[in-house]
Amino acid sequence: MPTTQDTTLTDSLPFDQSVGFLVRDLNRAIQRHLQARLQEYDVALGAWYFLRVLWEEDGLTQRDLARRVGMMEPTAVAALRGMETQGWIRRVRSETDKRKVFLFLTQAGHELRERLVPEAHAVNLAAVGNMTEDEARMFRALLRRARANFPS
Template sequence: MESSIGHQVRITNRAFQRALQARIEPHGITWGMWWFLRVLWSEDGLTQRQLSRRVRMMEATTVTALNNMERAGLIRRVRNTEDRRKTNVLLTDHGRNLRDVLLPLAADVNDIGLRGLSPQEAALLLSLLGRVRSQLEAGVEVEADPDTA
């Protein structure tokens, strides 16, 4: 198992997750909220469906997270004026202001994780992981495409 790339990526991801979670929880942010905030900081006002796709979560999971975020005063949901069936998700001032507090904490976690790597090694790691992810995503799309069978 130690030689499995998938296993190493998973346990490394869990270590990053635990380190970041320990830093964001004192600010009232759960791991489930984190990814939605990250997207909304860049693209405020997305519909729930768009947000779910950006975060790559099932829509039911997104609704649960958004309910919690709304209760915490991080977001508000507003009916789309052009299509009343859609709901747009907007950050509150509180949710928006957390960006300047939380992003440096995430940067700290990345710095800790990359400690001991040269800038060239860190860049190579990012490049290789991106290539592996792209290949896996392309493989899944090919397998799921009935026209390629």
Template sequence: MSTKLPAQRSLGRQVRASHRGFDRLLNARLTPLGLKSGFWYYLRALWEEDGVTQKRLSDLTNVTEATTVSLINDMVEAGLVTREREPDDRRKLRISLTEKGRALEEQLMSHAIDINVIASKGIPRDELETCLSVLIRMTANLNLELQEGEG
């Protein structure tokens, strides 16, 4: 068995290349609005689950807490979110959308839908469903491996 894996056959490389394409196109749509592409992941998470702790937001976005702190600082400055200490545990910070942050949902989701349409052009629906299913299971496998390695 060969230990060589051609780049075109690497699942990780293909997922990364696809993600970079999504990210670049999203960034091209967000920049004219004065938004950083990193904001998207946090806004998306908060549109689904608002008023979460900073730790929970890191978990929802699969981003390190240090990166989350930095981006949340920028989002507070941009008027998109507020950060308040938990009354019962002052160590925890709760992140909530502002009116401005909430108001972006429809416009930004429209861009996300457009980008998904562009990415899936010419690909049959059943193949897209298979792709989604496979990616979800691969993510679960990788997360399980990480958890078992930590335990």
């Protein structure tokens, strides 16, 4: 395991030196700011993640959608129920396998994209607001490289 010359694995790990803490802290700040923007549209943060996936690939099963978002299926069911109540999705039970339920965006669900994606862009821009374009590009590349160090 790599170490730097002036630290060992038994030395303390201050928060400002912990990659895990720094990424979590940044993630929480991004989540808070995104949620504040989404609230103006009466969209919960959990619904945002489902919408993002469905905008890219409509008609997924509840199980596949929950897996892609990284949410346990029972938790996803409650969030999806709320989205259905809002009129953003509709459920269609499989004709061949009654256990499978496919989720499709309604017109209202599709229309949210035009309003919500600019809000997400604004939060992303705020996160890299004090960086140059090259630094922001490098930051994203480094985050992807760090993530690649861990299996899915």
